[in-house]
Amino acid sequence: MFCYKLLEHQKMPEYLGSIEVDQRQTFIYQADTLREIVGASRLISRSVEHARSAVATHKNITLVWPVSGVIRAISPDLDQLASYLYDVKARLDKDGLTASVAILKRSGNYDDDLHGIAERTRSYKDGKSGSVSLATLPFFAPCGIQPLMAANRWQKSEELGDRRQLRSWQSIHREQFSRRKDVEFHWGLSMRERALPLDFADLIVSQSDSYISLLKADVDGLGKLLAKLKFEQLGRLIGETPEEAGRQFSTALNNRLREAVQHGFNKLVGDSGNTKYPFLPLMVAGDDLLIVCQRHVALDLAWEIGHHYEKLAEGDETLKKAFQVSGLPREEKLTLSFGLLFFKSGFPFDAAVEMAEELVRSAKKKRAELGTKDKGKIKEGCIDFHWLASSGRESVEQARAASEVLQSGPGLRRLYTRPWVLSEFYLYLSALRELQDFPRRKLKQLDSVLRLAGPLSDLAYKNWCAKLRKTEQQALERALAHLQWPDASCAWLPKAGEQVTSLLELELLLEISHIQSEATP
Numbered sequence: 001m002f003c004y005k006l007l008e009h010q011k012m013p014e015y016l017g018s019i020e021v022d023q024r025q026t027f028i029y030q031a032d033t034l035r036e037i038v039g040a041s042r043l044i045s046r047s048v049e050h051a052r053s054a055v056a057t058h059k060n061i062t063l064v065w066p067v068s069g070v071i072r073a074i075s076p077d078l079d080q081l082a083s084y085l086y087d088v089k090a091r092l093d094k095d096g097l098t099a100s101v102a103i104l105k106r107s108g109n110y111d112d113d114l115h116g117i118a119e120r121t122r123s124y125k126d127g128k129s130g131s132v133s134l135a136t137l138p139f140f141a142p143c144g145i146q147p148l149m150a151a152n153r154w155q156k157s158e159e160l161g162d163r164r165q166l167r168s169w170q171s172i173h174r175e176q177f178s179r180r181k182d183v184e185f186h187w188g189l190s191m192r193e194r195a196l197p198l199d200f201a202d203l204i205v206s207q208s209d210s211y212i213s214l215l216k217a218d219v220d221g222l223g224k225l226l227a228k229l230k231f232e233q234l235g236r237l238i239g240e241t242p243e244e245a246g247r248q249f250s251t252a253l254n255n256r257l258r259e260a261v262q263h264g265f266n267k268l269v270g271d272s273g274n275t276k277y278p279f280l281p282l283m284v285a286g287d288d289l290l291i292v293c294q295r296h297v298a299l300d301l302a303w304e305i306g307h308h309y310e311k312l313a314e315g316d317e318t319l320k321k322a323f324q325v326s327g328l329p330r331e332e333k334l335t336l337s338f339g340l341l342f343f344k345s346g347f348p349f350d351a352a353v354e355m356a357e358e359l360v361r362s363a364k365k366k367r368a369e370l371g372t373k374d375k376g377k378i379k380e381g382c383i384d385f386h387w388l389a390s391s392g393r394e395s396v397e398q399a400r401a402a403s404e405v406l407q408s409g410p411g412l413r414r415l416y417t418r419p420w421v422l423s424e425f426y427l428y429l430s431a432l433r434e435l436q437d438f439p440r441r442k443l444k445q446l447d448s449v450l451r452l453a454g455p456l457s458d459l460a461y462k463n464w465c466a467k468l469r470k471t472e473q474q475a476l477e478r479a480l481a482h483l484q485w486p487d488a489s490c491a492w493l494p495k496a497g498e499q500v501t502s503l504l505e506l507e508l509l510l511e512i513s514h515i516q517s518e519a520t521p
Contacts, residue, residue, distance in 0.1 A: 013105055014075070014105075015074065015075055015078050015081050015103055015104065015105055016072065016073075016074050016103070016104055016106055016113050016117050017072065017073050017075070017081045017082070017084070017085050017102070017103045017117075018065075018070075018071070018072045018101070018103075018118070018120075019051075019085050019088055019092075019099050019100070019101045019102075020070050020071070020099060020100050020121050020125065021047055021069040021070075021092065021097050021098070021099050022098045022100060022125055024044055024068075024069045024283070025283065025290070025353070027040050027044065028040045028041050028044065028282055028283065028290070029349050029350050029353050030350060034197065034198055034199050034202075034280075035198045035199065036171060036174045036175050037282060037292075037349065038198060038280065039173070039174030039175055040174050041187075041281070041282045041283060043095040043174065044069055044097065044283075045068050045187050045188075045285070046095075047068055047069055047071065047088075047092060047097070048066050048067070048068055048071070050088050050091040050092065051066060051071040051073070051088050052066065054084055054087045054088050054091065055073075055084070057087065058080050058084040058087065059077065059080050060076055060077045060080050061073050061074075061080060061081065061084050062074050062075065062243065063247075064243045064246055064247050065246060066247070066251070067250050067253075067254060067285060067286050068187070068254075068286075069285065070286070071088060072114075073085075074106070074243060078103070081103060082103065085101050085103070086101075089101060095173065096174065100121050100124040100125045101121075102117055102120040102121040102124060104116055104117055104120060109232065110231050110232055110235075110242035110243060110246065111230045111231055111232055111242070114246070187258060187281055187283070187284035188258050188284075189258060189261060189262055189265070189281060189284065190262065191265070191277060193269070194269070194275060194276055194277050195275060195276045195277070196276065196277055196280060197276050197277060197278075197280050200212060200292075200345040200346075201345065202276055203278070203293065203294050203345065204294075204345055205278075205294050205295070205296060206295075209344070210344050210345050210346070211295045211342050211343065211344055212292065212293070212294060212295055212342075212343065212344075212345050213292070213293050213294065213297075213298035213340060213341065213342050213343075214290075214291075214292050214293075214340070214341045214343065214353065215290070215291040215293060215298055215301060215302055215338065215339075215340055215356075216290050216291075216339045216341075216353070216356040216357060216359070216360050217306070217337065217339070217360065218288065218289070218336070218337055218360050219253075219257070219286075219287035219334055219335070219336060220334065220335045220336065220364060220367055220381055221332055221333060221334050221335065222287050222334060224328065224332065225322060225323065225326055225328065225332075228326035228327060229249075229322050229326045230325065230326075231243075231245045231246045231249070233325040234246075234249065234321060234325050237321050237324070237325055238318070248318050249318055249319075249322055250286070252316050253286055253319075254285060254286060256309060256312040256313050256316055256319070257284060257285075257286070257289060258284055259308075259312055260305045260308045260309035261281060261289065261291075261305055263304060263305070263308045264301050264304035264305040264308065265277075265279065265301075267304050268297050268301055278293055278294040278296075278297045279291055279292070279293035279294065280293065289336070295342050295512055296512065296513050296514075298340050298342070298385075298512070299340070299385075299429060299432075299509065299513060300429070302338045302340060302383060302425075303422065303425060303426060303429060306335070306338060306381050306383070306422050307422060307426075309334075309335070309381075310333070310334075310335050310336070310380070310381065313334040313335070314333055314334075319334065331379065332379070333379065335367070335379060335380055335422075337360060337363040337366075337367055337381045337382045337383065338360065338363060338381070338382075338383040338384070338385075339355075339356045339357065339358070339360035339361075339362070339363060339383075339384055339385070340356070340359065340383065340384070340385035341356045341359060341386055341388060342385070342386070342387045342388060342512060343355075343388040344388070347388065355386065355388065355395070358395060359385065359386055359396060362384040362418075362419050363381075363382040363383055363384045363419045364382065365419075366382040366419040366420075366421070367379060367380070367381065367421070370382075370421065380423055381421070381422050382419050382420060382421050382422065383418075383419060383422060383425050384396075384418050384419035384420075385418065386399070386400075387512070400416065404416050404504075406451065411497070411498055411499065412498040412499070413450075413457075413492065413498065413499045413500070413501070414499070414500045415450060415501060415504045416504070416505055417500050417501075418505065427483055427484075428482075428505070428506070428509060429509075430482045431478075431479035431480065431482040431483055431506060432479070432509050432510060434475050434476075434478040434479040434482065435475055435476070435479050435506060435510055437475065438472060438475050438476070439472070440514065442464075442468070443506070443507040443510060444507065445464060446503050446504060449461050449464050450491060450501060450503065450504060457491065457492075458490075458491065458492070461490075462489060465488070465489055473488075479506065485502075491503060
């Protein structure tokens with residue numbers, strides 16, 4: 001229910017209003033069909049379009065924070081601001097989106113106002129119940145796609161023949177919106193050359209395993225910057241009002257992320273003859289990035305986006321001045337940290353997103369630790385990835401502890417070295433290129449070799465190396481040289497009181513990228 005209290009006043013003060021879409025990511029991935037996920041993604045991305053078009057029908061409204069899912073505006077007229085926010089909310093309601101609205105009287109300090117409106121909106125959002133804060137009717141038949149919704153349509157499905165489907169109006173609307181051709185593709189990306197993948201099957205390139213990839217990323221350093229940044233100071237530095245400084249800052253954040261994603265897409269599509277894109281962006285807004293893609297493009301896509309974003313953010317004048325007035329050390333900068341999950345297309349999508357988020361947290365923890373240990377060193381984004389071999393909903397940490405950490409004598413042996421900083425990740429990609437012609441069956445033998453107990457593993461690895469052909473030995477040596485491996489004849493390296501190896505990670509990376517030549521239009 002949208003409501004506000006009309007204040008009595010002689011002189012009209014200025015007001016700040018905010019409308020935020022509730023649980024944006026949940027709205028996107030709560031369905032298991034990619035068509036609905038695409039439709040949900042498009043609907044959220046056009047929240048800015050709703051906000052901008054509504055400005056034209058209301059007087060004295062200035063849009064100061066145009067970010068997908070988070071809209072803020074100012075006005076000296078409380079009635080007009082309330083009417084504007086109600087208009088935007090009504091448009092979102094028609095798209096099946098719920099939103100929380102807040103209004104506060106300006107204090108004269110824009111930074112305090114932003115903090116206050118954020119806290120007020122958050123309190124309203126936290127007070128709601130339900131996965132998407134929509135009314136639920138559990139005593140009716142549940143929707144066949146979104147079980148938390150009531151099924152209010154009973155219709156025959158052409159795809160299911162004589163079978164009938166129970167559908168909620170939200171599910172039908174999202175699926176229909178994913179098919180619309182007149183809608184400019186969401187998140188402002190240019191993707192008109194090829195068709196979009198609308199089924200998870202479109203992202204499978206190897207029928208032998210049906211694996212696809214989910215790429216999730218988060219901007220590093222933004223929380224620290226926002227905690228120190230004062231838009232009053234930024235406005236004085238750039239010769240603008242605090243409100244305009246905030247608008248330019250939020251726009252710069254959005255545009256740099258969008259440009260980095262566009263760069264990665266353009267770099268990897270190239271002149272290939274594929275009729276469909278091998279990736280599909282589900283969220284590209286502010287500091288959030290979520291892309292589902294074919295498994296063989298995920299590694300290069302993460303590198304291209306992360307590397308390009310770092311350069312774009314570092315060269316952006318608005319962001320540079322924001323760091324300048326924040327008083328943060330010169331070494332601080334905005335980067336992206338990634339979580340990559342490789343999973344079978346039938347795996348529950350919401351569970352896949354949760355595991356990808358766990359990988360992002362692992363990568364960001366690595367970046368934070370580097371900043372603590374190496375003060376003064378320029379920070380980079382980090383990356384972590386996981387190949388989900390089982391169908392259980394175990395966490396990444398549990399999976400690694402159970403299958404990739406070995407007790408060997410008095411110490412531990414770890415079969416992975418992740419997470420990596422992006423520059424280290426690039427070295428692995430370089431090492432991977434050296435192994436493109438290496439027999440995969442021989443690399444797969446390393447899994448059993450490295451899992452043997454202590455000395456037996458060392459002896460078995462030396463025997464494995466001795467049986468390689470000369471060209472294979474040279475390829476392995478070149479690959480390990482990229483990783484600054486001191487001796488290719490040794491499988492384990494000491495690190496932090498334990499022994500680690502990168503060999504199985506190289507084998508896994510090769511398995512992920514090997515199907516590139518098998519990709520079909």
